[in-house]
Amino acid sequence: MTTHTHIIKERFDLVNRVSLKSGSHDPDSTFCVMEAVAYVAGEPWSDHPACACPVISAFLRSWNDCLPTDKDRDRLLKPLISKLVGTKKDVATEKRRSLMAADWLVRVNTPVWLRLAGLNVHADALSALPEITSVAQVPSIRGLIEAARKDAYAARDAAWDAAWDAAWDAAGAAARAAARAAARAAAWDAARAAAWDAARDAAGEKLAPTVRELQRSALQLVERMISA
Numbered sequence: 001m002t003t004h005t006h007i008i009k010e011r012f013d014l015v016n017r018v019s020l021k022s023g024s025h026d027p028d029s030t031f032c033v034m035e036a037v038a039y040v041a042g043e044p045w046s047d048h049p050a051c052a053c054p055v056i057s058a059f060l061r062s063w064n065d066c067l068p069t070d071k072d073r074d075r076l077l078k079p080l081i082s083k084l085v086g087t088k089k090d091v092a093t094e095k096r097r098s099l100m101a102a103d104w105l106v107r108v109n110t111p112v113w114l115r116l117a118g119l120n121v122h123a124d125a126l127s128a129l130p131e132i133t134s135v136a137q138v139p140s141i142r143g144l145i146e147a148a149r150k151d152a153y154a155a156r157d158a159a160w161d162a163a164w165d166a167a168w169d170a171a172g173a174a175a176r177a178a179a180r181a182a183a184r185a186a187a188w189d190a191a192r193a194a195a196w197d198a199a200r201d202a203a204g205e206k207l208a209p210t211v212r213e214l215q216r217s218a219l220q221l222v223e224r225m226i227s228a
Contacts, residue, residue: 005086122148
């Protein structure tokens with residue numbers, strides 16, 4: 001299959017005039033972020049463009065659908081569209097990118113939620129881990145994640161505030177992602193954790209600054225994956 005490395009300006013201009021939407025769509029000028037990538041690259045309509053890395057695509061399909069508003073999608077994801085064309089590389093690069101997503105989820109995202117929930121010891125243990133660069137690291141990492149998960153679960157049962165739910169969700173996602181860090185699912189889980197929904201459901205505007213901080217961090221992760 002031929003992959004594309006350049007954007008079509010007229011199509012790119014059209015995408016910039018409309019807002020990104022949640023979900024997948026028929027070819028009717030309504031786009032999620034990855035449909036927009038396929039469109040501007042001149043590919044057949046799809047949210048799995050051949051020109052884009054499947055790991056980064058998995059991350060962005062998930063994040064696109066988890067974000068609550070078109071405004072959020074436009075603000076966070078639109079600037080990435082032109083950068084994603086031509087990011088398809090070899091299997092080794094895909095594996096490296098998926099490990100980057102798992103590493104961000106375990107060492108950056110999850111500790112933030114654990115600290116909000118008062119689990120500072122667990123948060124510090126995860127954030128102090130060495131960068132996850134190999135699946136061989138997973139057995140030693142999983143013990144720390146499971147310990148955080150156990151305490152988050154106990155706290156939820158004890159009816160602590162709603163921020164515990166966000167910590168629990170993030171810790172559980174980290175355990176799943178670390179267990180299959182070389183798979184594209186790591187990127188999917190990381191993107192879900194980067195979305196607004198968990199914080200909005202947990203504590204609304206109280207957690208908005210934290211969510212914005214994590215969104216910035218997630219964008220930096222995508223840029224690093226693109227450059228890998």
